[in-house]
Amino acid sequence: MAEDILDNWEKKSAEHQKQYKQFLHRADKNAVLKKLPDLHDAAFEKIDCLNCAACCKNYSPRFKTPDIKRISKYLKMRESVFIETYLTLDNDGDYVGKSKPCAFLGEDNACNIYDQRPSDCSRFPYTDEDVILKRPVITLKNSSFCPIVYYVMEGLLAK
Template sequence: MDVDRFREQAKKRAPENKKFLQGLKRKDPRVVDDRFHQAHEDVFEEIDCLACANCCKTTSPIFYQHDIERAARALRMKPGDFVEKYLRIDEDKDYVLQTAPCPFLDHDNYCSIYEDRPKACREYPHTDRKKMVQILELTYKNTLVCPAVLEMTERLKKIF
């Protein structure tokens, strides 16, 4: 995976993708879900997240209390110690990682707490959710982070 090439393409297509995704708000939400979910399935048959891990290298998930407790338990830490060592509170008052890349990402792009990773990581890139029309702004942001989301968007532009 050539991440630099992806970033260049994502940036170049950003204005068009933003406009396209915003336009999907005017479509039948069930049709948008169906098309996204099919694109999600198709693209993830072709793209291997372990070849990229750009999400883990550049962004942070939100950690909710349950996520903190689960990750801390996996690392045999107290939740308070986990927060102190790994997290900070962002401008939205959410717990997020202090650093990027993610401290749990290893050299082979595997997650050392994979079974106990936060819900946001489990659901990323959120393109198989119901009511996609409600998260199109997030989807747009993810076109700039995730090659799979960019590819899904390109395929959906041909359908819609």
């Protein structure tokens, strides 16, 4: 892949949304899953999430019950107080962060609860798992604000 793949990536991603959608709809699952580890690793070698943090600034993960238990224990808070302080229910009935940016995002774009973060955060941007194909709407959305998803999608299209 060309070194300048990330130049103006947001504009290119917007222009390529239709291609991404068609690709995700028609993709050979096994072939894609075979390519993902290398593309995922290459993306993380080129892109430092701490330079971006768009995910933490603009979106919230789901906080599942195990996440709530673990994080509230880490913060030495009762679960009910943690929920009341930091979370709200979304339209799907999932707990999500009350505020944007994320209450746990530091000024240096680092997560203040990194080792305890929600599983959605540790898995994001899902570029090394089948979520990229199983949830194409999420993949398309993520490709519009996450340079790693953009990089992986461009790599999948190029191969």
